[in-house]
Amino acid sequence: MDDSIYPRLKLVDLQENRISTVIIGEHYKNTLILIGNPVCSTGLSNANYCNLRQQLKQPYSISLANCGGILSCPLDQKLSPQSCACAYPYQGMLYVRGPLFRELSNITIFHSLEKSLWEKLGLTPGSVSLQNPFFNGDDYLQMQLALFPPTGQYFNRSEVQRFGFSLSNQTYKPPHEFGPYYFIASPYAFPDSYKGASLSIGTIIGITAGSTTLILCLVGLMVYAIRQKKRAERAIGISRPFASWASSGKDSGGAPQLKGARWFSYDELKKCTNNFSGRNELGFGGYGKVYRGVFPDRKIVAIKRAQEGSMQGGLEFKNEIELLSRVHHKNLVSLVGFCFEKGEQMLVYEFIPNGTLRESLSGKSGIQLDWKRRLRIALSSARGLAYLHELANPPIIHRDVKSTNILLDDNLNAKVADFGLSKLVSDSEKGHVSTQVKGTLGYLDPEYFMTQQLTEKSDVYSFGVVMLELITSKQPIEKGKYVVREVRTLMNNKDEEYYGLRELMDPVVRNTANLIGFGRFLELAMQCVEGLASDRPTMSEVVKALETILHNDGMITNSTSASSSAANFEVSKGAAARHPYIDTLFTKKDDGIESDAFDYSGGYTFSSEVEPK
Incomplete structure (x- = not known):
């Protein structure tokens, strides 16, 4: 080893070989590791080459010898x-x-x-x-x-x-x-986990007796439940001819109980997507590909086709479609039906024509969202999440709220989509669910990340990040900067117009002549992204606050009445509907069939029965 070694070669690692002799030039100054070789036991002149491993195991911080x-x-x-x-x-x-x-x-x-x-x-x-x-x-x-x-x-x-x-x-x-x-x-x-209070013998005996009684009651209830389940399964087997509906022939727990959704055959979906052609592909995710389908009656749907690696068991797939078929709200993407045959698992959803909120904020869709429209989008998507948290049975935590999972219909009303990561919350668990951390970086609740305790407030945090996106049009983490931290750093309540965020705001928002409720909207967003879940509002409280902001501007927010946004885009009877921001017709030809965007809130006329193959 001498100066002829390539000068930029700083390290030569020859551990655990059979090297018995080494000649090292006097000018060799680089690192040589000879640990585990016979030469280390024969009196090598420079023992550092045989002890380097011990040196590397020392901490690089301040020496503990001090x-x-x-x-x-x-x-x-x-x-x-x-x-x-x-x-x-x-x-x-x-x-x-x-x-x-x-x-x-x-x-x-x-x-x-x-x-x-x-x-x-x-x-x-x-x-x-x-x-x-x-x-x-x-x-x-x-x-x-x-x-x-x-x-x-x-x-x-x-x-x-x-x-x-x-x-x-x-x-x-x-x-x-x-x-x-x-x-x-x-x-x-x-430290709390190491603190314990001493218990008296009487207390210990009481706890033991109570626990024993509770366990016996639970065992009795379990035996009763198992017997009742077997009776119900026998009754289902007699009354329903498709109790074993899995394509493999294995029983998957009986035919799914669907509300407003139907079974589609594989051939139907293959035909309406033109054999799942690339022309009809809308996108691709972890679950699989999404296709646009057009039925003979010109109804348009979005078909989510599972790829092989993401296929669920028959029972899990049945539970998912039963859940999705029970969720009905105008601000949630509706399940139209499903397909489960020929080794395929497909979910059929209503088609949302104007893509995701992220595409509109980034300019990719060509739609420019003014401030009032952004307020309406925030309100409608908040209503959808509040429904999942409080009115769905059982309640549902979305777990992946983000701007790419908020879709815009033909009137730019928001619909929350993609319940692929959703978590059911039973009454006994309500408030927290221990679960593996899932979600998207930038939207992830830091408390959920640290404790792995999922609550509805985790969705509130993610929604607060979406609210900041509506202000800035920036992605949550962009060029190494996190939007929550940037907004918190720049906020200045003395600036009554922009609150110190002028340079961070989307120009469309910044140049609005009268930013109705901007300060209250910003304050609400920052409450949603508080570090502790207990400091955040519930989604129903977010809905009420957004309704107040819009009501103060004189806009109709009553969910039971026709929205002012729909009234803004009314066209005369018989006239072709035009998009308010794009000067193109909705009506277009696809594969020779002229199709219009349809009314998908209750607009489907498919049979709700599960049909046999």
Whole structure:
């Protein structure tokens, strides 16, 4: 090993080989790792090449030797390099997917990452520890990250939420040498979980007796329920000829109980989509592709066709369509029917002609939304979510509220779509559901992310982000900036017109002559994105606040009457309907069939019966 080695090669890793002799030139200054080779046991002149692994296992933070030697801490605690005291750090594993270096012994680079972390996360110098960096099997740089509290032993809950949100949503940006990354946090033990009150013997006996009685009652109820279920299944088998309706012939729990939806054959849907041609493809998601279908009576539908990897079992698919068929509200996309045969699972929805709210805000659809229209969209989508939370039976938490899941009909009224991530809330669970975190970055409730306790207030947080999108037309996370934080930073109540957000606002909104209710709308949005769920309003309270804003402007908001938005776009009888913002006709020809956008709120005349194959 001498100067003839390629000069830019900073590291040579020859661990665990059979190298017995090494000649190292006196000018060789780069890193050489010989751990696990016979040469390390024969008196190599420079033993550092055989001990590098032990060096790399030391923390890159302030040396613990400054704390007076090796100290031990109780379980779950670690020695803080800043205070030399035992504390509970917020920790996890940091994976760097594309570092611009391979030299692990350059401590300066890792010190720059430590400094960046404590500065950008609002910590004190020396409170960050990086340990055991190495390149794993995926060729990612992996290291243990620990953040220590500046005082005391614990972080509070808001601090832990802030760290988790910044690292997991990648709003924290590391030095450029480290490139893209992701972070997996370890559970944090708050002090409350270690506090316990001593119980008297009498109390323990009472609790034990009560628990035993409760368990016996539950066992009795379970036995009774099982017997009743078997009786019901026998009755269904006798009264319904299609109790086993799965294409595989396996019983899926009986024919689905549908309200306002019907069964379609595979051949019907194949024909109305022209054999699922690419021309009729509307989009693609995790569930599968969505196609536009036109039936012989000119009714238009959107057909969601599951791809093989997302197929559910027969019972799960039956439960989903039963749920969707029970949901009826003018601000929710309606289920028309389903198909379950020939190895296919398809859901048939009403067709919404003007695409998603995100497409209109971005200018992709060509529709320009003025301020009053944005207020109406906020109100109508809030009504749909309030229905799911409070009037659906059982209540439903959407779990993926975002501007791409809010569709606009031919009068630009909003309809909430895509219940693919929805979660049912039974009476016994109402208020919180423990679940794996699902949703979309930027819209994700930070409290739900940290606690994995899903509530209706998680939807409220996501809806608050959508409200800020209506003001700014920006995506939630754009160029590394998070819209909630940007708005919170810039807000200035002394600015009675724009509240300090002039530069952040969509020009269409900013140039509106009279921004009716803008201040109240902004205040309501910020209440929805509060960090703690208890500080956020319910969706019904959001609906009432938006109705008040529109009512003060003299606009009709009564859900039982014809909306003012519909009145604005009335056309004379027999005249072709024109879009208020695009000078093109709705009527167009598709595959030789002239079709109009149809009235899909109760406009379907399909039979609601489940038809046999």
